[in-house]
Amino acid sequence: MPRYAQLVMGPAGSGKSTYCSTLVQHSEALNRSVQVVNLDPAAEHFDYPVMADIRELIQVDDVMEDDSLRFGPNGGLVFCMEYFANNFDWLEESLGHVEDDYILFDCPGQIELYTHLPVMRQLVEQLQQWEFRVCGVFLVDSQFMVESFKFISGVMAALSAMVSLEIPQVNIMTKMDLLSPKAKKEIEKYLDPDMYSMMEDNSDTIKSTKFKKLTKAICGLIDDYSMVRFLPFDRTDEEGINIVLQHIDFSIQYGEDLEFKEPKEVEEEPANLNYDEIFQGKVDS
Ligand SMILES: Nc1nc2c(ncn2[C@@H]2O[C@H](COP(=O)(O)OP(=O)(O)OP(=O)(O)O)[C@@H](O)[C@H]2O)c(=O)[nH]1
Numbered sequence: 001m002p003r004y005a006q007l008v009m010g011p012a013g014s015g016k017s018t019y020c021s022t023l024v025q026h027s028e029a030l031n032r033s034v035q036v037v038n039l040d041p042a043a044e045h046f047d048y049p050v051m052a053d054i055r056e057l058i059q060v061d062d063v064m065e066d067d068s069l070r071f072g073p074n075g076g077l078v079f080c081m082e083y084f085a086n087n088f089d090w091l092e093e094s095l096g097h098v099e100d101d102y103i104l105f106d107c108p109g110q111i112e113l114y115t116h117l118p119v120m121r122q123l124v125e126q127l128q129q130w131e132f133r134v135c136g137v138f139l140v141d142s143q144f145m146v147e148s149f150k151f152i153s154g155v156m157a158a159l160s161a162m163v164s165l166e167i168p169q170v171n172i173m174t175k176m177d178l179l180s181p182k183a184k185k186e187i188e189k190y191l192d193p194d195m196y197s198m199m200e201d202n203s204d205t206i207k208s209t210k211f212k213k214l215t216k217a218i219c220g221l222i223d224d225y226s227m228v229r230f231l232p233f234d235r236t237d238e239e240g241i242n243i244v245l246q247h248i249d250f251s252i253q254y255g256e257d258l259e260f261k262e263p264k265e266v267e268e269e270p271a272n273l274n275y276d277e278i279f280q281g282k283v284d285s
């Protein structure tokens with residue numbers, strides 16, 4: 001039986017940990033079991049129960065305090081992730097083996113992990129060897145996406161994760177609840193974007209012809225191959241969360257191999273409940 005995983009990625013502060021805890025609560029309401037693994041060695045706060053926590057293996061503070069290493073926060077994180085990649089047996093032990101597992105991996109926010117460092121790809125390959133079907137979930141803060149240039153750079157970040165990991169990926173715009181009604185309307189055009197017209201809208205602001213040509217080529221590539229789409233994520237909207245989950249489940253074929261489980265038997269009504277009597281009592285009074 002396969003197991004299922006979401007690799008929750010995205011820039012710092014984009015809402016990865018909040019997404020994980022929202023999904024855990026949402027799944028509890030659906031009577032569905034979802035677990036979370038914290039993969040951020042610098043994490044200070046999250047409010048979901050963890051199945052495994054990378055800080056049990058290694059912590060950024062310890063690496064930074066080490067006199068022989070002398071790393072800053074970012075170098076320290078890269079060191080931690082490389083150490084993690086060399087110690088996947090820790091993860092294997094922590095995960096155990098339960099069939100039909102559905103696990104969210106809350107990843108760190110350093111963007112270089114998804115663009116050119118090999119550790120996330122090594123993790124994906126390892127998970128696949130353990131029979132996981134893995135979906136990348138790339139989060140981008142919607143507040144930074146309301147202008148087309150920022151949007152194009154968000155798309156490029158999502159795209160580089162997609163290209164380097166080679167797994168199905170669902171891209172999400174988070175914090176939709178913080179947008180004003182006007183910005184919400186505005187952002188609709190970015191969810192299913194027409195990159196060519198987006199380019200035209202801004203062509204006056206680009207002075208250099210070379211840069212104009214490059215931007216046009218990038219927009220064309222994204223548009224022609226329908227490479228990047230975004231789903232809105234508002235943590236207060238249950239229906240919207242369901243739609244996001246359906247997209248992800250579909251990409252990893254979650255549910256297709258599940259065995260049918262008998263629904264729980266409904267408890268019988270108490271024997272002393274006699275509707276006729278109640279009704280009569282009401283009519284008499
Ligand atoms: N209103 C609102 N705030 C959010 C939402 N998602 C995240 N936040 C807030 O944004 C901040 C960062 O959220 P986190 O979930 O910690 O982001 P992260 O991507 O895990 O951050 P790092 O792990 O530091 O990279 C927190 O103050 C959250 O409360 C959202 O959907 N709506």
Ligand SMILES: [Mg+2]
Pocket residue numbers: 016017018040043106
């Ligand atoms: Mg986090």
